[in-house]
Amino acid sequence: MIRDALILAIDQGTTSTRAMIFDGFGQPIASAQKELDQHYPGDGLVEHEAEDIWSDTLAVCRRALAQVAVDKVLAVGITNQRETAVLWERASGRPLHRAIVWQDRRGAPLCQRLVAEGHEEMIRQRTGLVVDSYFSATKLAWLLDTLPGAREQAARGELCFGTVESFLVFRLTGGALHATDATNAARTMLFNIHTQDWDDDLLALFEVPRAVLPRVVDCAGRFADTEATFFGRPLPICGLAGDQHAAMIGQLCTEPGMVKCTFGTGAFILGNTGATPLSSRNRLLTTLAYRLAGTPTYALEGSIFNAGTAIKWLRDDLGVLREASESARLAAELPDNGGVYMVPAFTGLGAPWWEPGARGAILGLSRASGRAHLARAALESVAFQTADLLAAMADDGLPDPPGLRVDGGMAANDWMLGFLAGLLERPVSRPACIETTALGAALLAGLGAGLYHGLADMASAWRDSRTFQPRMEATRRRELLAGWREAVRRVLPAG
Ligand SMILES: Nc1ncnc2c1ncn2[C@@H]1O[C@H](COP(=O)(O)OP(=O)(O)O)[C@@H](O)[C@H]1O
């Protein structure tokens, strides 16, 4: 094995674009990052400039590659914010509209119609998803309905739809490859997770012509080379996965019952269910953990739409925090939460409520409440939502997880992880490399390039850095969870 080979991982996230270079042992060698501009053109609307996504990706890759010998780079792995929909011209590569971001709720009326018409159960059975505007299908339908002539052009094969990795692959290969991987496809609400193909009935329901859709590939393989002009020489693209699925790989959650949670803008908990797609009675999603050599491994997922956003909001909009990390110190200053709860439903509530109409609230304020209470309430809200989802997974039959593996920008917060361990009554482990999403993309690319011979061969890439043990009294836990449930009840629409 040539472990001195390097892998370039591209992690195109909601708030930033990163390029990281790893060695064959999963050690980070170089990185570069750029914040991505967010556009909020109206209530519940969230967009990104697809051209920014592209130019930022090129820029960070070049900056990271400048720190290493490019001839040692064996392969490229790409991972991405999922569900975000891009529609572009096949001939020119020009996007027809800003990318519609996963948090965007403009598809909600169409979702309501589909539910009213009785399609919910069929959609759930085939895609594993709850009917919600989070997924790409209603975003694509909106684009095809809104842009003049788009549906006809799409039917003639003149347009390409893709999630962000698909757009990047298209651009990086100079338009040679229009592909998506199975994990990203599984988030569109157009893909049948059992047949592993686009579903004709769903395409008919959303009036999406097959010609606009990318080819669906595995998460690892030799897909295509980047154009030589971008990085000085062609680099083979060998790994593709949605960011939460890449994090499953980066966290080495490769056995049934293993669970990871990534705390970024949102928070996403995935539990590996092996070869079996478990059907949830708690409105969790059935999704792919990954697909290798044509064989899907399934997962249950709970999606929290707003996690780090709450901290970012306190910092950028209210000016309550100077730095995101200050939230840990402030939370630790208080003996308890003082009865203050925050429900950060800025763009509705995700699993298990799926309530696009819910909006955020801060409850229980008194004259004694200060900025420390706000910081603590924001951090606690993320832990409460995580606890709700793990309880739902256990109820759905996921084997009892020994602990939780965490990563993402917010996993740097020791106070939150300690609180979470107490709430879950389980150890919470943070690996040495919390950039597990990028690591997962690199490992998949290494697998596709033949650097690793299988998942077991990658096991040494995961190293524990700190495990937070549960230390919370049972009565306290019960009181806190009761306070949280009451707060959620107050933001859910009546009835
Ligand atoms: N020490 C911290 N404590 C709490 N939240 C943090 C901390 N550091 C970063 N965050 C939050 O984490 C988010 C960034 O995480 P990241 O994984 O980079 O996000 P994404 O991949 O979704 O763009 C931001 O919303 C930020 O507010």
Ligand SMILES: O=P(O)(O)OC[C@H](O)CO
């Ligand atoms: O960009 P992130 O890391 O917040 O992840 C976004 C998710 O993939 C949305 O489903």
